[in-house]
Amino acid sequence: MKKVLTIAGSDSCGGAGIQADLKTFSAHLVYGMSIITSVTAQNTQGVIDAYDLPVEVIEKQIRAIFNDINVDAVKIGMLSNSRIISTVADLLKFYRAKNIVLDPVMISKSGFKLLKDDAISSLISNLIPICTIITPNIHEANLIAQMDIKNIDDMKKACRIINDLGARYVLIKGGHLNDDAIDVLFDGKGYYQFKGNRIKTKNTHGTGCTLSSAIAANLAKGFDIVESISKSKNYIQNAIENSFSIGLGVGPVDHFYEFRGVEVIKYER
């Protein structure tokens, strides 16, 4: 059994954060473990507040896992401030963690800041160089690459800039652009596009968390990066297709797994 760890915040309504990650791990038949960094009071209408755990408590959780268990992949989600970021980065380096998937969570869909403004530089200098893959959405990629992404060509350019910051693989998600939901991967040499049909729904709570956790699960299982993303893209497509309303606002995606394959286009540099 492959063992996958999420280091992220708790979402009380269960659609994003730790809860989405663990559901995704279970659906991928890997054993899920969790380090909670922050507790959010959150529902389908938005994030009401967030309470960070002391770094000492986060450190103890990480040491408890790595001192005992062989971790096959790590997904990183909400780390809200620079102290938490540097603590997590130092410990992952110390334990030589492998298959690190960094979802650089910055702001919820409802507009609540899940990462302090002054911590973005710490994320760039401490976490990007140690991750295997970073999975920013358009907004996050804009802030990291200092760009204003409007189309696929801009996504490719931002991928290159973020790759230069030290991320081995960069996957920029196109969920927030119009038209098809196309995600762009840069592997340092060439580009791949992962194409999804845009699904007309308001229920997209937890899409980013789910995609990054699925990638971590697939990397843990031994798939290469392109296969891991392809399978995960298929998973999120199904999850959004089956999303549903549970409250008055943005409902969660669901966690079914059915592999149908996805169109992948490879580009030379």
Ligand SMILES: Nc1ncnc2c1ncn2[C@@H]1O[C@H](COP(=O)(O)OP(=O)(O)O)[C@@H](O)[C@H]1O
């Ligand atoms: N309406 C949609 N239809 C199909 N795929 C979507 C839709 N919205 C987002 N996605 C996909 O979900 C994944 C998460 O993307 P995104 O929503 O941009 O991330 P985040 O939750 O971090 O903002 C990506 O693969 C993206 O292409």
Ligand SMILES: Cc1ncc(COP(=O)(O)OP(=O)(O)O)c(N)n1
């Ligand atoms: C605790 C917590 N972590 C991350 C998010 C962001 O989730 P994401 O899938 O990127 O998008 P939304 O859920 O905000 O739509 C979160 N909300 N809470």
